[in-house]
Amino acid sequence: MTTPEWLKPGIYGTLLGAAFVGIVGFSWGGWMTGGGAEEMANKMAQEEVIAALVPVCLEMYRTDNERIAKLATIREASSFKRRDAVMEAGWATMPGSNGPNRDLAKACIEGLDLDES
Structure with missing residues (x-):
């Protein structure tokens, strides 16, 4: 033609x-593409779930009988090892889950007042 x-x-x-x-x-x-939108939505959902679980982590801290010793261990840890210390304390493990959540441990550290004496 x-x-x-x-x-x-x-x-x-x-x-x-x-x-x-x-x-x-x-x-x-x-x-954006559908894949990019889905990735962004998943990230936002993960952040919101972690934010919703921080009070549960803090309540586990408040009700832990060994919290003084565990908190001392967390305070003594270097800043990049604190997340692992919170995970070892068990405060970042939600009931029904297989293990601790790294993102929740990081968010929980922000909720703990580590500067108080």
Whole structure:
């Protein structure tokens, strides 16, 4: 099929315009693929679940009979080892789970007042 000469600039303009709109939309327009949206939604859901579980972790701390010794161990640990110390204390293990949650342990550290004497 032959395309009339007067139609070629319109076809080229349409193709370039579509490419430009796609590039601008995905770069600056906030568009995203379904996979990117799902990844963002999963991350947000994980963060919200952890935030909702922090009070449970703090309650486990408050009701632990050995909390003074465990808290001393956590305070003595270097800042990057505190998460592991909270996990070992058992405060980041939710009832019904197989093991401690690293993200919950990190969030729980922020809820514990480690600076008090």
